Amino acid sequence: MTSRPVSLRDIAEKLGISVKTVSGALNNNSIRMSEETRERIRTLADEMGYQPNEIARGMRAGVMPIVGLLADGLVTQPFATEILRQFDNLLRSQGLTVIVTSIHSGEHTEKSINELRRLMPQQIVYASMFHQAIDLPEAVRRQISLMLNCFDIHGEIPSLVPDxxxxxxxxxxxxxxxxxxxxxxxxxxxxxxxxxxxxxxxxxxxxxxxxxxxxxxxxxxxxxxxxxxxxxxxxxxxxxxxxxxxxxxxxxxxxxxxxxxxxxxxxxxxxxxxxxxxxxxxxxxxxxxxxxxxxxxxxxxPHREIGRFAGDIVTGRKPIPQGLARIPFRLVERSST
Structure with missing residues (x-):
């Protein structure tokens, strides 16, 4: 029989304190307590194998550890999927999950964004299979934080494109x-x-x-x-x-x-x-x-570089670019020259 997960109440009962105090120690909120109490709670949580409920935490914060990706034809081009692969790898290393919704030539974008929004993503990113200009409705533009391998013709959304x-x-x-x-x-x-x-x-x-x-x-x-x-x-x-x-x-x-x-x-x-x-x-x-x-x-x-750069931006490790950021190609010298 599978044992049930350790809860905040289990930790609270073990220490003889309130669930609210345990939650405050483990979720880094503003509840006042001594550092000794905070450390005692965290140590016991580790010993008992406590795993935070990310869904519940996300519900409280209004966001989940998710980034939505609108893939405009991206999954149909084998070499362009490197953008997604690198982006996903970097976000996973930071505890985030990429949820991909495939669209075609900007169709059904608003509907797809509304579907992603139900999952409470931290951000929504738009990526294209080839370098192109995208004309998105104003309501959609307000929802997208970054564009990859394409750019917003209105100049409102930061974009990463090949140079x-x-x-x-x-x-x-x-x-x-x-x-x-x-x-x-x-x-x-x-x-x-x-x-x-x-x-x-x-x-x-x-x-x-x-x-x-x-x-x-x-x-x-x-x-x-x-x-x-x-x-x-x-x-x-x-x-x-x-x-x-x-x-x-x-x-x-x-x-x-x-x-x-x-x-x-x-x-x-x-x-x-x-x-x-x-x-x-x-x-x-x-x-x-x-x-x-x-x-x-x-x-x-530079698809790999675009994917990694985008991951660094979304996770806050690099600043958001102003307008277009052009990513350089890499010369691969072989025997034809």
């Missing part, structure tokens, strides 16, 4: 430092990440006095938005670039999936990586980057 522009700058600088001068770029159309990374590429080239050719900055897919369903332009673009009198000696790819297509297309036109052309990309999807031949140099998305 896309600087990642593009670093990728181009890395190729330039390696002696590549004729650098082309296969962009991700219609995405914030794509436009910011391309801007960083342009800045690095300009600072080095190198020309950005318009016909060497091309979209990876046809249409207004990069997606797996959009028709790829990679094969045709590579064939055009490498049939001309002057070809690129370095290519920046919008992400690792684009790079995989570039590898195949370059082999079709008889070019060797990195001897003829160096390749660098973004994301560090390890199942792709490590298994390509040669393994792909890429800028790793």
């Amino acid at each position: 896309e522009e600087f990642a593009g700058y670093e990728a181009a600088t890395f190729l330039l430092d390696g002696g590549r001068k004729r650098i082309a770029y296969l962009d991700l159309p219609g995405l914030i990440a794509g436009s910011l990374r391309a801007a960083g590429f342009r800045r690095a080239m300009s600072e080095r006095g190198e020309t950005v050719r318009n016909d060497w900055l091309m979209p990876a897919t046809k249409g207004a938005l990069y997606s797996d369903r959009a028709r790829s332009l990679v094969k045709a673009t590579i064939e055009a670039w490498f049939s001309a009198s002057e070809a690129p000696d370095g290519i920046i790819c919008g992400n690792d999936r684009v790079a995989m297509e570039v590898y195949n297309s370059l082999r079709r036109v008889g070019r060797i990586i990195p001897d003829d052309v160096a390749i660098i990309s973004f994301d560090n999807q390890v199942d792709i980057a490590r298994r390509l031949d040669p393994p792909l140099t890429t800028m790793a998305l």
Whole structure:
């Protein structure tokens, strides 16, 4: 038979004092007592194996040791779930539990928040599967304390986002430092990440006095938005670039999936990586980057860092950022450059 948990009343009866006094000693409230009494109560509680009732404590305080997470498509992207994993690990180490509610493209956000509120979370955080601008109703914005991998278009909610522009700058600088001068770029159309990374590429080239050719900055897919369903332009673009009198000696790819297509297309036109052309990309999807031949140099998305940083903010170990906090990528150098 399972023994019942030790209660405050059990401790009080053992010491011959009131339950109120025991509660005051164990819950650090303002009830007056001597330090000797307080220590005696705590020592006996430890000896008896007393475990505080977190639900009851939360009910009294109006909050529970819970943080709500609105996951906008996050659980559908294997590499983006690293945000959740790191966030959850850090909060668990601080005695907090993450309750995840999955939403899609901001739909049903208010309903999901109301459902989370019934659990009395200490905070509610919003996380997205990719870097995007989110337009939330005012009533919802008041409930969210932090946004991850996305930002509030109204500028009211502190947000942690990847530093896309600087990642593009670093990728181009890395190729330039390696002696590549004729650098082309296969962009991700219609995405914030794509436009910011391309801007960083342009800045690095300009600072080095190198020309950005318009016909060497091309979209990876046809249409207004990069997606797996959009028709790829990679094969045709590579064939055009490498049939001309002057070809690129370095290519920046919008992400690792684009790079995989570039590898195949370059082999079709008889070019060797990195001897003829160096390749660098973004994301560090390890199942792709490590298994390509040669393994792909890429800028790793800072999903782990965003998750850990968010955990530090929620637990009070780091200050809340003002507006947007841009988290840097990490260069993972392999054999394609």
